[in-house]
Amino acid sequence: xxxxxxxxxxxxxxxxxxxxxxxxxxxxxxxxxxxxxxxxxxxxxxxxxxxxxxxxxxxxxxxxxxxxxxxxxxxxxxxxxxxxxxxxxxxxxxxxxxxxxxxxxxxxxxxxxxxxxxxxxxxxxxxxxxxxxxxxxxxxxxxxxxxxxxxxxxxxxxxxxxxxxxxxxxxxxxxxxxxxxxxxxxxxxxxxxxxxxxxxxxxxxxxxxxxxxxxxxxxxxxxxxxxxxxxxxxxxxxxxxxxxxxxxxxxxxxxxxxxxxxxxxxxxxxxxxxxxxxxxxxxxxxxxxxxxxxxxxxxxxxxxxxxxxxxxxxxxxxxxxxxxxxxxxxxxxxxxxxxxxxxxxxxxxxxxxxxxxxxxxxxxxxxxxxxxxxxxxxxxxxxxxxxxxxxxxxxxxxxxxxxxxxxxxxxxxxxxxxxxxxxxxxxxxxxxxxxxxxxxxxxxxxxxxxxxxxxxxxxxxxxxxxxxxxxxxxxxxxxxxxxx
Amino acid sequence: xxxxxxxxxxxxxxxxxxxxxxxxxxxxxxxxxxxxxxxxxxxxxxxxxxxxxxxxxxxxxxxxxxxxxxxxxxxxxxxxxxxxxxxxxxxxxxxxxxxxxxxxxxxxxxxxxxxxxxxxxxxxxxxxxxxxxxxxxxxxxxxxxxxxxxxxxxxxxxxxxxxxxxxxxxxxxxxxxxxxxxxxxxxxxxxxxxxxxxxxxxxxxxxxxxxxxxxxxxxxxxxxxxxxxxxxxxxxxxxxxxxxxxxxxxxxxxxxxxxxxxxxxxxxxxxxxxxxxxxxxxxxxxxxxxxxxxxxxxxxxxxxxxxxxxxxxxxxxxxxxxxxxxxxxxxxxxxxxxxxxxxxxxxxxxxxxxxxxxxxxxxxxxxxxxxxxxxxxxxxxxxx
Numbered sequence: 001x002x003x004x005x006x007x008x009x010x011x012x013x014x015x016x017x018x019x020x021x022x023x024x025x026x027x028x029x030x031x032x033x034x035x036x037x038x039x040x041x042x043x044x045x046x047x048x049x050x051x052x053x054x055x056x057x058x059x060x061x062x063x064x065x066x067x068x069x070x071x072x073x074x075x076x077x078x079x080x081x082x083x084x085x086x087x088x089x090x091x092x093x094x095x096x097x098x099x100x101x102x103x104x105x106x107x108x109x110x111x112x113x114x115x116x117x118x119x120x121x122x123x124x125x126x127x128x129x130x131x132x133x134x135x136x137x138x139x140x141x142x143x144x145x146x147x148x149x150x151x152x153x154x155x156x157x158x159x160x161x162x163x164x165x166x167x168x169x170x171x172x173x174x175x176x177x178x179x180x181x182x183x184x185x186x187x188x189x190x191x192x193x194x195x196x197x198x199x200x201x202x203x204x205x206x207x208x209x210x211x212x213x214x215x216x217x218x219x220x221x222x223x224x225x226x227x228x229x230x231x232x233x234x235x236x237x238x239x240x241x242x243x244x245x246x247x248x249x250x251x252x253x254x255x256x257x258x259x260x261x262x263x264x265x266x267x268x269x270x271x272x273x274x275x276x277x278x279x280x281x282x283x284x285x286x287x288x289x290x291x292x293x294x295x296x297x298x299x300x301x302x303x304x305x306x307x308x309x310x311x312x313x314x315x316x317x318x319x320x321x322x323x324x325x326x327x328x329x330x331x332x333x334x335x336x337x338x339x340x341x342x343x344x345x346x347x348x349x350x351x352x353x354x355x356x357x358x359x360x361x362x363x364x365x366x367x368x369x370x371x372x373x374x375x376x377x378x379x380x381x382x383x384x385x386x387x388x389x390x391x392x393x394x395x396x397x398x399x400x401x402x403x404x405x406x407x408x409x410x411x412x413x414x415x416x417x418x419x420x421x422x423x424x425x426x427x428x429x430x431x432x433x434x435x436x437x438x439x440x441x442x443x444x445x446x447x448x449x450x451x452x453x454x455x456x457x458x459x460x461x462x463x464x465x466x467x468x469x470x471x472x473x474x475x476x477x478x479x480x481x482x483x484x
Numbered sequence: 485x486x487x488x489x490x491x492x493x494x495x496x497x498x499x500x501x502x503x504x505x506x507x508x509x510x511x512x513x514x515x516x517x518x519x520x521x522x523x524x525x526x527x528x529x530x531x532x533x534x535x536x537x538x539x540x541x542x543x544x545x546x547x548x549x550x551x552x553x554x555x556x557x558x559x560x561x562x563x564x565x566x567x568x569x570x571x572x573x574x575x576x577x578x579x580x581x582x583x584x585x586x587x588x589x590x591x592x593x594x595x596x597x598x599x600x601x602x603x604x605x606x607x608x609x610x611x612x613x614x615x616x617x618x619x620x621x622x623x624x625x626x627x628x629x630x631x632x633x634x635x636x637x638x639x640x641x642x643x644x645x646x647x648x649x650x651x652x653x654x655x656x657x658x659x660x661x662x663x664x665x666x667x668x669x670x671x672x673x674x675x676x677x678x679x680x681x682x683x684x685x686x687x688x689x690x691x692x693x694x695x696x697x698x699x700x701x702x703x704x705x706x707x708x709x710x711x712x713x714x715x716x717x718x719x720x721x722x723x724x725x726x727x728x729x730x731x732x733x734x735x736x737x738x739x740x741x742x743x744x745x746x747x748x749x750x751x752x753x754x755x756x757x758x759x760x761x762x763x764x765x766x767x768x769x770x771x772x773x774x775x776x777x778x779x780x781x782x783x784x785x786x787x788x789x790x791x792x793x794x795x796x797x798x799x800x801x802x803x804x805x806x807x808x809x810x811x812x813x814x815x816x817x818x819x820x821x822x823x824x825x826x827x828x829x830x831x832x833x834x835x836x837x838x839x840x841x842x843x844x845x846x847x848x849x850x851x852x853x854x855x856x857x858x859x860x861x862x863x864x865x866x867x868x
Contacts (some may be wrong), residue, residue, distance in 0.1 A: 163632075185836070192667065282710055412656050429658075433649060435647075437649065
């Protein structure tokens with residue numbers, strides 16, 4: 001361990017106590033990656049603080065030592081946003097797991113960043129409420145991580161992303177101050193920028209989340225089609241009819257096959273595509289819209305429609321979809337999870353071109369996606385025992401992102417940029433666009449120590465701001481310095 | 485070459501400022517109305533080259549919001565940036581220029597779009613103005629404000645640099661979401677040129693109004709019901725004890741929903757009042773931001789004053805004679821009071837915003853975007 005880190009570790013022990021500072025190389029390796037396991041780096045030091053003040057003290061110590069730091073919640077992120085630095089400190093919020101308040105009257109809860117997403121819902125459910133953002137990892141991912149990544153989920157078509165459900169956040173700024181950002185603040189919406197900044201603008205230490213009323217009723221159907229085009233037509237027809245389902249998910253033949261092999265979800269045999277449509281809300285409205293969705297699916301060519309009669313049947317319908325990623329293990333030794341977005345109306349064309357890419361390259365691609373908002377999750381399959389297979393798969397995966405960009409879409413709908421996609425940012429944004437984003441970063445983190453190397457392909461040197469300083473220098477004003 | 489000539493060289497619609505162009509009493513030297521992104525960029529660059537202070541403006545309906553500007557040499561109006569660039573019904577998105585007025589947008593929507601932008605601020609004005617001032621209408625309860633509906637934005641920075649963030653798809657987490665940063669920025673970070681929004685289907689809507697004795701109870705009853713209100717507004721006229729509550733909900737079964745709402749409100753039904761989505765009268769307009777369940781205390785503390793707005797979202801407009809006295813009275817409720825609109829002398833004399841814990845961060849962001857502090861100088865907080 002370098003001298004700087006050793007000195008920093010001692011300082012951290014003084015702040016946190018020895019049991020909350022990890023320096024043992026074997027234990028450090030536990031933290032060497034997040035959900036993106038293709039990138040690994042053993043952190044220089046891991047700390048497990050329990051309060052905002054402790055995090056602020058650690059951040060200040062890092063600044064003084066010139067050491068970079070990275071925050072980590074549950075480590076489920078899929079873009080390497082919590083990838084540690086070998087020369088830095090990993091600040092893990094796993095011990096900040098208290099739900100501080102469930103305020104039903106004001107439809108909100110206050111939680112610490114390490115609280116598990118689903119635990120917020122568990123705590124709110126007895127009161128008839130839940131926390132709407134539901135990433136697939138919701139049983140293990142942390143609310144702090146959701147804030148950093150602006151996490152989505154299957155139900156964000158209707159309910160929006162994490163950003164829509166965060167009312168305030170106490171943060172430790174990259175200069176080690178504890179500040180609360182709130183939606184009620186006048187002026188620039190700094191809270192809105194902070195959410196989704198992938199841990200580059202500070203560390204959230206307390207989150208006020210919006211609680212959403214549990215819907216009166218939930219209706220789920222599964223529609224099976226011969227072709228993916230028919231499924232796409234059904235989605236278009238539903239949107240055109242003015243229905244905003246809570247979720248519309250689609251799977252193609254290959255992902256159905258994998259899910260069947262893994263969890264025996266019993267989807268209709270021979271389906272080229274299945275659509276899972278869920279509606280929720282007031283009973284009468286849902287009943288009306290549900291009938292319409294069924295009719296539109298049949299008109300688009302659905303050969304079988306199953307309606308979940310109860311929660312057990314609903315869980316069965318979702319089982320295939322929710323296990324789709326992990327199920328790939330049944331049909332392929334390895335795979336890349338891609339996350340791209342296209343305008344929904346380009347779905348048919350893009351899927352056709354992904355298919356062509358797959359045939360040309362001989363690399364199999366299974367498609368699972370949030371069809372309502374055009375968020376594709378192509379799973380690019382390969383055998384890691386075959387030399388060159390991973391490179392070929394990565395090439396196909398990258399080409400899919402190019403397709404998304406070409407259609408005016410995005411390189412990530414919910415997994416984030418992290419280290420994984422920083423190199424693609426210039427395909428989507430100009431230098432000036434990225435420079436402008438980095439101006440925000442320089443405002444928050446002039447030293448560039450807060451999760452460096454993420455999101456942006458190249459760092460911006462913050463330096464001195466040109467222009468005229470307004471008023472006297474702060475040190476002069478305080479009488480600590482004279483100008484002469 | 486005169487300053488005016490320099491602007492005329494890069495922008496077709498440029499003229500010297502006159503008395504009717506005054507912003508907070510200041511007559512701009514130049515009024516520029518760019519008609520394209522290129523012109524907008526060139527105007528901003530020209531202003532930078534001459535070190536001139538720029539005040540961006542839409543329809544000019546909210547130029548008296550915030551503190552008075554300290555300088556205004558160039559008034560840039562988005563009057564000529566008023567096009568609907570693209571409505572993509574299948575994608576539920578809308579791309580418009582910042583100078584598009586809500587009046588024009590609503591006229592277009594009424595022409596069979598079957599969709600609407602769920603942002604209907606209580607004042608006329610432009611899309612850009614609604615973003616810059618973070619104004620939203622009653623629908624904010626369900627759909628939020630501009631920051632929740634924006635999916636992409638183009639802004640010209642103080643030095644003329646064109647910069648975009650977000651995109652044209654609803655779901656997108658690539659890069660910082662600067663649309664949110666510009667929301668509420670009051671023309672202090674850049675010139676908003678165009679914006680892309682998420683649209684919502686035009687649903688069937690019922691509205692039920694009732695005069696109630698206990699607005700706190702009525703608001704809680706509706707919030708925790710299964711009706712999913714889109715809007716939950718109250719109105720208490722100045723000097724009155726009588727409060728009207730109006731609930732708006734999207735529904736496929738209007739009769740049943742109306743009946744349920746009447747039950748929940750427990751008051752005497754009245755027709756939708758004419759104050760719906762209008763600001764209270766008064767020289768001074770302020771917004772109270774509070775927790776929804778604190779409504780009874782807030783109403784008590786603001787006794788005698790008119791109160792109107794989204795009780796469901798905890799945002800109420802009022803017209804106080806004495807802003808500081810109202811702040812003091814509301815202190816125990818934890819509510820914030822923000823001055824929205826007033827004459828110059830009032831805005832000069834009072835603390836417009838109240839406490840702002842994040843101000844040091846805002847100042848640092850401002851210094852990055854506008855190091856010379858030439859964009860709407862003084863309009864927002866001290867040092868921004």
